[in-house]
Structure formats: structure tokens, C-alpha cells
Amino acid sequence: MKAGVIGAGAWGTALAHTLSMDGEAVRLWALEADVVAAINGDHANSAYLPGVALNPTIIATGVMADMADCDMLLIVCPAQHLRAMVAQTPACTPLVLCSKGIEAGTGLLMSEVVAEVRPDAPLAVLSGPTFAHEVAQGLPTAITLACSDADLARTLAARIARPAFRPYVSDDVIGAEIGGAVKNVLAIACGIAEGAGLGLNARASLISRGFAEMTRFGLARGARAETLSGLSGLGDLVLTCSSTNSRNFSLGKGLGEGRSAVDLLANRRTVAEGAFTAPVLRDAARSAGVEMPVAEAVCALLEGRAPVADIVGALLSRPLRPE
Numbered sequence: 292m293k294a295g296v297i298g299a300g301a302w303g304t305a306l307a308h309t310l311s312m313d314g315e316a317v318r319l320w321a322l323e324a325d326v327v328a329a330i331n332g333d334h335a336n337s338a339y340l341p342g343v344a345l346n347p348t349i350i351a352t353g354v355m356a357d358m359a360d361c362d363m364l365l366i367v368c369p370a371q372h373l374r375a376m377v378a379q380t381p382a383c384t385p386l387v388l389c390s391k392g393i394e395a396g397t398g399l400l401m402s403e404v405v406a407e408v409r410p411d412a413p414l415a416v417l418s419g420p421t422f423a424h425e426v427a428q429g430l431p432t433a434i435t436l437a438c439s440d441a442d443l444a445r446t447l448a449a450r451i452a453r454p455a456f457r458p459y460v461s462d463d464v465i466g467a468e469i470g471g472a473v474k475n476v477l478a479i480a481c482g483i484a485e486g487a488g489l490g491l492n493a494r495a496s497l498i499s500r501g502f503a504e505m506t507r508f509g510l511a512r513g514a515r516a517e518t519l520s521g522l523s524g525l526g527d528l529v530l531t532c533s534s535t536n537s538r539n540f541s542l543g544k545g546l547g548e549g550r551s552a553v554d555l556l557a558n559r560r561t562v563a564e565g566a567f568t569a570p571v572l573r574d575a576a577r578s579a580g581v582e583m584p585v586a587e588a589v590c591a592l593l594e595g596r597a598p599v600a601d602i603v604g605a606l607l608s609r610p611l612r613p614e
């Protein structure tokens with residue numbers, strides 16, 4: 292029984308470290324040869340998770356065939372690469388999707404992409420408030436593990452749970468995915484408010500109105516309200532909208548300070564998923580007839596269509612309406 296993790300960015304590495312804390316062997320697939328060498332040679336991943344002494348029972352590899360003897364595979368690549376990654380994974384292993392985003396070009400959630408690429412693969416979604424560096428330090432958190440098969444959900448939850456890493460089981464896969472994808476876009480909005488110096492009241496208002504948008508969109512896509520107000524929705528929204536530890540919040544902060552998205556996104560090694568999800572979310576919401584003015588505003592700034600002050604002004608001058 293060996294857990295496998297596909298993707299050795301910050302989150303994949305933190306998950307491998309957490310799963311291996313009791314001396315359990317964990318196999319970690321990394322895209323970059325230097326990352327494989329650093330994990331196996333130095334038990335470190337300074338490129339993506341600096342400052343963490345990794346458990347030596349993590350064995351890194353760049354060869355996908357090496358993952359064939361794993362009894363579950365955590366997929367932890369950026370959302371826009373998930374289709375290509377899953378297509379390479381060994382067949383029939385349960386897949387636990389940890390990426391947060393919506394696929395550009397198709398508007399599909401990650402589970403919907405897997406259903407196309409690997410229709411026979413049993414799958415679950417793991418999502419919640421989880422800054423990688425905190426999880427890697429062993430600080431406590433709770434997460435949603437969503438799976439339509441109740442037996443598999445219980446098996447995976449027991450397999451993944453650790454003393455400070457506490458999964459709560461749900462059967463609402465779509466709901467868990469929508470929370471994780473939409474909160475990244477809303478975190479950019481809160482970062483913009485921070486960068487533009489709009490104050491903490493503005494941030495709280497954005498979290499609340501953003502959550503209303505997440506709920507409207509989620510319900511339109513078949514999510515359940517209690518999932519959206521749970522760990523993978525509201526829980527992660529509050530975390531990501533509150534700290535420059537979030538890549539999405541930091542991106543927004545730069546936008547709020549007047550820098551361009553092109554400049555902020557150039558040459559970065561880490562992923563700010565909200566930048567990719569925002570336009571897909573906007574288009575999906577429009578097609579579904581769901582109003583998402585905060586997400587629309589984020590897109591306008593990412594696309595450099597107007598200065599921050601104009602976009603904030605337009606948001607504030609929308610017609611008054613009931614809450």
C-alpha cells in the first residue's frame with residue numbers, strides 16, 4: 292500500500308510530507324528533474340516548498356510508470372494541466388483531485404475532465420483551507436473529501452487523515468470543486484481591495500457578496516448550499532481572502548496597486564489559479580444566467596480594461612437591490 296502524489300509543487304509536496312509522517316512510503320511524481328533530484332538527494336524542495344525538511348520516505352520520480360503500484364493517486368498539478376496529467380496516470384487507481392480551478396476552453400470542473408479522460412477511474416475531491424506551508428509544518432486544518440461512492444469516501448478519508456489533517460466526508464463532488472475554484476477568483480478581488488487601500492470593511496463586504504456569487508453559481512451547477520458554506524467553500528474563501536500567503540490574494544494586491552496582470556504573471560514559477568479560472572467562470576456564469584459582478588470586475592482588471600478606481604466605482608454604483 293503506497294500513496295502516490297502527482298505534482299511536486301507546494302501543495303503536492305506538503306501532502307506527500309503529511310502522508311509520510313508516520314514513516315509510510317509515499318511516491319511523488321515531479322515534472323522537473325531538479326526537483327526529483329533535490330527531494331531524493333536532499334529531502335528538500337526549495338523550488339516550491341522552501342524551509343521544510345521532507346520525510347525521507349518520500350521517493351520522487353519523473354517516470355509516470357513508477358506510480359503504477361500506488362493504491363491511490365493524489366492529483367496536485369495546476370488545473371489547466373490536469374487533463375494531460377490524468378491521461379498519463381496508471382488506469383483504475385482511485386484519483387483524489389486536489390487542483391482548484393475550471394478548465395479553460397471547456398468550462399469543465401476537474402472531475403468532469405477526468406470523466407472524459409478516464410471514465411472508469413474512481414475519483415474524489417480533496418479541498419479546503421490548506422496553505423501548503425502550514426500543513427507541512429503540521430499545523431491543524433480540516434478539509435472536505437468529496438466522493439459519490441460512500442464506501443470509497445470512508446476508505447480514502449481514513450487513508451488520508453492524520454492527527455492534524457482532518458477530512459470531513461461529503462458526496463457533493465461538484466460543490467467541493469466549485470468552492471475551491473471560485474474562492475481563488477474572489478481572493479484576487481480581496482487582494483485588489485488591499486492593494487488599492489480600500490480598507491477592511493471593503494474586504495468583508497467582498498467576502499460576503501462574493502460568497503453570494505459562489506452560492507448562486509454553485510446552485511446553478513447542481514452544488515448543495517451546505518457544501519458551499521462548508522470547508523471547501525466558505526472555509527477556504529475566508530482563508531484565501533485574508534492573507535498575502537495566498538498567491539491569488541497577492542496577485543490581486545499587485546493589481547490593486549496599479550500593476551498590470553501581464554507584468555505580475557510574467558515568468559512566475561508558482562500558479563495563481565484564479566487568473567485562469569476568472570474568465571472561464573465569467574463566461575460560464577453568463578451562459579447560465581448567473582450574475583457575478585465581483586468575478587466580472589476581477590476579469591476587467593486582469594484584462595487591463597480600466598483603472599482600479601473606475602472598476603471599483605462601477606461595482607459600487609450598481610442599482611441597489613435586496614440582499
Ligand SMILES: NC(=O)c1ccc[n+]([C@@H]2O[C@H](COP(=O)([O-])OP(=O)(O)OC[C@H]3O[C@@H](n4cnc5c(N)ncnc54)[C@H](O)[C@@H]3O)[C@@H](O)[C@H]2O)c1
Pocket residue numbers: 298299300301302303304321322323339367368369370372376389390391392421422423424560561562563564
Ligand atoms: N499551494 C497551496 O497552498 C495549495 C493548497 C491547496 C490546493 N492547491 C492547488 O494545488 C494545485 C497545484 O498548486 P501548487 O501550489 O502545488 O503548485 P505550485 O504553484 O507550488 O507549483 C507549480 C506546479 O505546476 C507544475 N507545472 C508547471 N508546468 C506544468 C505542466 N506543463 N504540466 C504539469 N505541471 C506543471 C510544476 O511542476 C509545479 O508542481 C493548484 O490547483 C492549487 O490551487 C494549492
Ligand SMILES: O=P(O)(O)OC[C@H](O)CO
Pocket residue numbers: 391419420421422423475478527530531536537538539540562563564
Ligand atoms: O495560494 P493560493 O491562493 O493558491 O491558495 C492556496 C490554497 O488554495 C488555500 O487553501
